[in-house]
Amino acid sequence: MPHKESVPSREFTPDQYPDFPAGFPTIELETISLAKLLIDRDAAEQDRVFAICKGRGFFYLDLAGCEAGATIAEGADRVAATAEDVFGLPLDEKMSYRIQGGSLFGYKFAGETYADKAGTKDTAEFFNIGKNDMIVPDDQMQRPWPDVIKAAKPLFREYVVTAHDIGMSIMGILANKLGVDPAEFNSRHRIEEQSGDHIRLTRGPPREVEELPEIQTPSHTDFGTITLLMNWLGGLQVWSESSRKAQLLNHEPDVPGEWLWVKPKKGCAIINLGDAAVKFTNGVLCAGRHRVIPAPGVQGKYTRYSVVYFVRPENQCIMKQLRGPGIPDGPEEEQDINAQVWIKKQAAGLGIQF
Ligand SMILES: O=C(O)CCC(=O)C(=O)O
Numbered sequence: 001m002p003h004k005e006s007v008p009s010r011e012f013t014p015d016q017y018p019d020f021p022a023g024f025p026t027i028e029l030e031t032i033s034l035a036k037l038l039i040d041r042d043a044a045e046q047d048r049v050f051a052i053c054k055g056r057g058f059f060y061l062d063l064a065g066c067e068a069g070a071t072i073a074e075g076a077d078r079v080a081a082t083a084e085d086v087f088g089l090p091l092d093e094k095m096s097y098r099i100q101g102g103s104l105f106g107y108k109f110a111g112e113t114y115a116d117k118a119g120t121k122d123t124a125e126f127f128n129i130g131k132n133d134m135i136v137p138d139d140q141m142q143r144p145w146p147d148v149i150k151a152a153k154p155l156f157r158e159y160v161v162t163a164h165d166i167g168m169s170i171m172g173i174l175a176n177k178l179g180v181d182p183a184e185f186n187s188r189h190r191i192e193e194q195s196g197d198h199i200r201l202t203r204g205p206p207r208e209v210e211e212l213p214e215i216q217t218p219s220h221t222d223f224g225t226i227t228l229l230m231n232w233l234g235g236l237q238v239w240s241e242s243s244r245k246a247q248l249l250n251h252e253p254d255v256p257g258e259w260l261w262v263k264p265k266k267g268c269a270i271i272n273l274g275d276a277a278v279k280f281t282n283g284v285l286c287a288g289r290h291r292v293i294p295a296p297g298v299q300g301k302y303t304r305y306s307v308v309y310f311v312r313p314e315n316q317c318i319m320k321q322l323r324g325p326g327i328p329d330g331p332e333e334e335q336d337i338n339a340q341v342w343i344k345k346q347a348a349g350l351g352i353q354f
């Protein structure tokens with residue numbers, strides 16, 4: 001008789017996920033090779049990054065062929081497995097880490113925010129793990145973290161450092177194209193300085209009904225400078241128009257059918273720019289508007305995990321446009337607003353949502 005093992009069943013099972021189903025309107029994002037950027041310093045690839053970031057502001061980043069890429073590709077699977085352990089904690093324990101008091105870090109329960117004016121609730125759980133606490137010794141951490149996160153701190157540290165570094169490399173390319181010294185970006189995103197950077201673990205429940213797209217994460221642009229996203233199931237959608245053209249009144253396209261699915265692409269991260277990149281470049285770069293709904297069709301019966309890294313300006317960074325040949329001069333900002341305050345304002349601007 002085979003010996004029956006009591007292996008607890010796991011929820012994050014990427015090897016078992018079926019392919020993204022046919023028959024859904026998808027967008028073919030362009031694919032940029034990280035190895036071509038980091039190792040070859042390929043000029044054509046850099047041109048493509050710049051063109052994409054001025055346009056839609058979303059692309060696949062092929063992680064193959066370089067160490068940083070391997071760290072993210074392998075790390076994301078391990079981070080998502082840890083996410084499963086985090087979200088598997090009892091609700092009252094998770095609630096003891098609730099995001100509150102103006103902090104960006106900790107737990108957001110499903111249904112905490114509204115997905116629309118009708119009062120529909122979001123369905124995603126988040127656990128935002130602050131960058132700074134992951135890169136300092138335990139006794140210098142500013143917040144308590146669940147034991148499962150503390151136990152995986154070396155993994156989170158490596159992921160944070162690598163994702164931040166990739167973000168800075170992309171910013172460096174954009175800076176050169178804009179005629180701005182990359183040091184202008186580097187000095188605003190020093191890893192050891194306090195910032196709103198975090199790894200966001202997300203968990204969305206399986207789809208309840210075929211037709212109705214319950215909203216996992218409502219329509220938004222990210223607040224930071226650059227985002228590195230890893231996901232395994234469909235669910236991410238981008239607006240077919242870039243956010244530059246968007247009428248942002250209710251954060252929804254006016255025309256139905258304007259949301260296009262982004263298929264997860266094996267071995268690739270998804271990169272998108274956020275509001276701070278738009279601000280620094282006075283609108284030259286574009287933050288793509290997006291949302292998350294449960295995966296479509298056959299994929300929809302799986303619980304959806306994603307691992308998101310947000311590179312954001314340091315808390316004390318004054319949010320002003322950078323000046324350079326490739327950036328149109330706007331009027332001098334009337335007030336000095338630092339990134340910490342600015343990001344809170346961006347969040348408040350989303351009003352009902354976050
Ligand atoms: O889960 C995803 O695929 C995207 C998540 C996202 O957009 C966010 O957390 O800002």
Ligand SMILES: [Fe+2]
Nearest residue numbers: 220221222290
């Ligand atoms: Fe996002």
